Amino acid sequence: MREVFADALLIAAKDLRIEARSRVLVNQVAPFALLVLVLFGFALDADQRTLRTFAPGLLWVAVLLASLLAVQRSTSLEHADGAHTGLRLSGMAPSSVFLGKAAAVFVQLAVLEVLLVVGIVVLYGSTVEDPLLLVVSGLAAGVSVAATGTLYGALASGLGVRETLLPILLLPVLAPVLIGATRAFDDALGAAAVDGWAWLGLLVVFGLVATVLGALAHGALIED
Amino acid sequence: MTHLAYLVAGWGIALVVLGVYGFGLLRRGRRLTGQVPAGQRRWLTSPGDDGRGG
Amino acid sequence: MTGRRDTTGSAGSRLLGVSALVGVAVLLLFAFVLTDPDVRVHPTTGEEFGQFDAVRLLYLHVPMAVLTYAAYILCAAASVGYLVRRTPWWDVTAYAAAEVGTVFCGLVLVTGSIWGRPVWNTWWEWGDVRLMTTLVLFLLFLGYLALRRTTVDPRHQARRAAVVALVAVLDIPLVNRSVEWWENRTLHQQSTLAELKIQDLTLFTLMLGFVVFGLVGAWLLLHRFRVGWLEQAAAEHGVAMAIAERHAELDMPDVDAAVGDAGDGP
Numbered sequence: 033m034r035e036v037f038a039d040a041l042l043i044a045a046k047d048l049r050i051e052a053r054s055r056v057l058v059n060q061v062a063p064f065a066l067l068v069l070v071l072f073g074f075a076l077d078a079d080q081r082t083l084r085t086f087a088p089g090l091l092w093v094a095v096l097l098a099s100l101l102a103v104q105r106s107t108s109l110e111h112a113d114g115a116h117t118g119l120r121l122s123g124m125a126p127s128s129v130f131l132g133k134a135a136a137v138f139v140q141l142a143v144l145e146v147l148l149v150v151g152i153v154v155l156y157g158s159t160v161e162d163p164l165l166l167v168v169s170g171l172a173a174g175v176s177v178a179a180t181g182t183l184y185g186a187l188a189s190g191l192g193v194r195e196t197l198l199p200i201l202l203l204p205v206l207a208p209v210l211i212g213a214t215r216a217f218d219d220a221l222g223a224a225a226v227d228g229w230a231w232l233g234l235l236v237v238f239g240l241v242a243t244v245l246g247a248l249a250h251g252a253l254i255e256d
Numbered sequence: 257m258t259h260l261a262y263l264v265a266g267w268g269i270a271l272v273v274l275g276v277y278g279f280g281l282l283r284r285g286r287r288l289t290g291q292v293p294a295g296q297r298r299w300l301t302s303p304g305d306d307g308r309g310g
Numbered sequence: 311m312t313g314r315r316d317t318t319g320s321a322g323s324r325l326l327g328v329s330a331l332v333g334v335a336v337l338l339l340f341a342f343v344l345t346d347p348d349v350r351v352h353p354t355t356g357e358e359f360g361q362f363d364a365v366r367l368l369y370l371h372v373p374m375a376v377l378t379y380a381a382y383i384l385c386a387a388a389s390v391g392y393l394v395r396r397t398p399w400w401d402v403t404a405y406a407a408a409e410v411g412t413v414f415c416g417l418v419l420v421t422g423s424i425w426g427r428p429v430w431n432t433w434w435e436w437g438d439v440r441l442m443t444t445l446v447l448f449l450l451f452l453g454y455l456a457l458r459r460t461t462v463d464p465r466h467q468a469r470r471a472a473v474v475a476l477v478a479v480l481d482i483p484l485v486n487r488s489v490e491w492w493e494n495r496t497l498h499q500q501s502t503l504a505e506l507k508i509q510d511l512t513l514f515t516l517m518l519g520f521v522v523f524g525l526v527g528a529w530l531l532l533h534r535f536r537v538g539w540l541e542q543a544a545a546e547h548g549v550a551m552a553i554a555e556r557h558a559e560l561d562m563p564d565v566d567a568a569v570g571d572a573g574d575g576p
Contacts, residue, residue, distance in 0.1 A: 109443070183477070187470045191460045200456055201474065204449035205481050208488040215492065232490055249473045252393065258362040259349065259428045266367045267341075270374070270417050271334070274526060277413050281533040285318030288540035292547055310345040 036131070039124045040080035043132025048139060050109060057140045061101045065144050068094040069151045080157040085224070087152040090218035090226050092173070092210050094148055097142065098178050100199055102140050106133050107194065130250035134243070138178035145170045151223075161222040169216035169228060172235035177207045179242035193216060209238055318536040326529045333522035340515040365512075367425040373519035375418045377527045381411030382447065384531075385454075386479040389472035398542055401468040403407040404475060408454050410527060415448045442489040443482060448480035464542065480559040529558070 051057055072090045076083065083090075110116040110133075119129060149166070152158045159165055186203040188194045212234040219228025257263070317322040319327075349358050388404035422441070423433050435441055454474050458467065557569070 097365065102481060183473075187457070190466075191457075193460055197453075197456055200449075201453040204446050204453060207446050207476060207480070208484040211488040211492050230491070234484070234491075237485060241484075245477065245480070249477075252469060253473065257342075259364045262364060262424050262428050263342075263366055266421045267338075267370055269424075270370055270421055273413065273417055274530070278530060278533070281530065281537055282317065282319070283538065284537045285533060286316060288537060288544055289316050289318065291544045292540055 035130045036125055039128035040131035040135060041131055042107060043124070044135040044139075047106060047109060047133060049082065051140065054203070056105055057143065061098050061105070062147055064101060065094045065098040066149055066230055067166050068097055069148065069155055069213060070177040072084050073155060079116070084158050084221075087156040088221055088223055089210075090147075090156075091217065092213045093147050095145060095173075095212060095213075096177065096203060096206060099137075099141060099181050100202065102137050102144075103181035103185040103202070104195060104198060106182065107189045108139050111189060116254055126251035126253075127247035130247050131243075133185075134178045134182040134246060137182055138174050141174045141178055142171070145174060158223070160220065160229070162220040165228045165232070166220035169213060169220065169232045169235055172232060172239050173209055173216075175211035175239035176235060176242050177206060179239065179246045180205055180209075183242070183246040183249060186246045187252055191207045193208075204207035208234065212238070319539065320406045323529065323532050324533065326525060330522065330529050333518075333525050334535050337369065337515070337518055337522045340511075340518060341347045341366045343371075345511050345515050353477050364425055364428045367421060367517045369515050371418060371425055372413050372516060373523040374421065376520060377523050378411055378414040378418055378444075378447075381414060381527065381531070382451065382479065385411060385451075385475050385528075389475040392468060392472045393476075398539075401464075401472070401540065402535055402538040404468075404472060405458055406538050408451055408458075408475065408529055410530045410534055412448065412455060412529075414527065415444065415451065419444060419448060437489070437492060439486060439490045443486045446485045447478075447482060450481065454478060463573040464545070482490040 049120060068089060072086075072094075073083065076086070110119060117175075147162070149158075149170075151162070181202060184198060184205070188198045188201055212231045215224075215226050216231040216235065217226040218224035219226045219231075333442050345366070347363040348361040350360040351358055385404050385407035388400045388407060392400035392404060419441075422444075426435070454471060457474055458471055460467070
């Protein structure tokens with residue numbers, strides 16, 4: 033068991049090291065996420081007060097769209113130069129690979145979330161009323177998206193149509209996360225009178241199920 | 257009859273779509289049976305039969 | 311296997327098909343002629359209200375909804391079956407069930423919307439639990455079908471598709487729960503099955519609808535299964551033919567001796 037986590041840590045560190053060197057998240061994904069916020073601003077043509085009401089939802093839509101890029105990137109790392117064969121031959125358990133990659137995606141999403149919260153504070157005038165709820169629900173949602181995304185990234189990989197297939201596979205599954213995270217952030221940002229902590233429960237359940245399921249299924253998918 | 261347009265639209269769309277889909281299946285079936293020689297059309301065997309490559 | 315078999319039809323499926331068609335005709339008779347519209351009189355103002363003739367759409371919409379769930383449950387079960395047994399039969403069944411289910415699901419959404427316009431005064435309602443769940447279900451399986459249509463090693467595809475189907479089915483309760491909490495208002499609840507004066511004839515017609523669409527669904531599923539099975543057989547046959555052609559091209563007795571005579575198929 034310890035080996036599974038140790039290997040996962042290795043994989044996560046590898047992915048994050050690649051990110052540190054290539055800076056795809058920083059240079060491409062993060063600007064994209066911010067761009068989505070800006071586009072909403074243009075499209076909704078609304079004053080800050082209205083945008084503040086919608087800010088949580090807009091933020092999480094931006095996160096979901098950006099997560100597509102992050103997951104694509106994570107999956108493509110394994111297919112460059114046949115790296116996934118090397119990974120398989122290394123004898124690491126597939127669940128370690130899953131956990132490691134999901135963890136790396138999670139870290140990237142967490143960074144994105146922080147960036148986007150700053151974004152909505154600045155662009156939409158949101159105020160953080162319950163920072164604890166914000167952080168915890170952000171983490172839970174991040175885990176949910178990262179785990180589900182990594183699983184579907186593997187499902188859609190190697191098909192030559194991954195870029196167009198992944199969104200339509202992944203996004204419907206994440207509907208509960210979008211709803212839950214938005215409601216939790218509604219509460220945390222004071223945008224609506226909602227019990228955010230109840231929604232946190234849903235997010236935690238989703239995150240747990242996604243992680244366990246992903247670890248199990250990843251094995252079935254990789255094995256030949 | 258009230259709401260006649262809705263009734264016609266609803267029932268009409270449903271029956272047409274199901275009909276078109278059904279015909280599509282029959283046509284696909286006809287085309288495929290042409291491609292597969294008689295000895296290999298195993299759908300007539302009982303369920304659970306292991307097809308090739310199973 | 312005797313006789314002309316150039317279609318996917320068989321004696322059984324033709325009987326099923328004819329029954330289904332006759333059933334549809336009978337159902338139409340009941341739905342449009344023999345049953346009454348839903349008309350109620352307001353106790354104080356005396357004016358009439360209710361669904362009026364729009365209720366006749368329910369004899370279509372509700373049975374198809376039940377069939378959708380049945381088909382998707384079958385797909386999930388067949389997906390589990392495939393992951394456990396790994397035989398093509400389970401895989402073909404899962405694909406067939408998903409496709410038929412998605413056709414019905416799309417129709418459920420469309421007929422529901424058409425019914426909703428005169429009755430709820432809106433084509434769509436965000437926050438209605440059943441609507442949202444059905445919509446997400448539809449999208450989930452659109453994704454499944456999209457995955458299925460990518461050309462890749464059939465075994466890998468079967469495995470991936472099975473996982474997608476299972477995750478989709480597991481996701482549904484979560485979607486349901488989250489939408490339910492989200493708005494807590496559901497027009498579906500003010501629904502109609504409870505409100506309707508379910509006289510014997512209305513109930514009977516509804517039950518008839520279940521049976522008739524069950525027959526239609528079974529016929530579609532049967533043929534879709536056969537088509538799927540033939541698709542796999544055709545693909546394998548194609549590969550075998552290609553191999554045989556290569557051997558014919560080579561025409562080397564040494565190769566034949568080494569490999570064995572592959573001319574009569576796999």
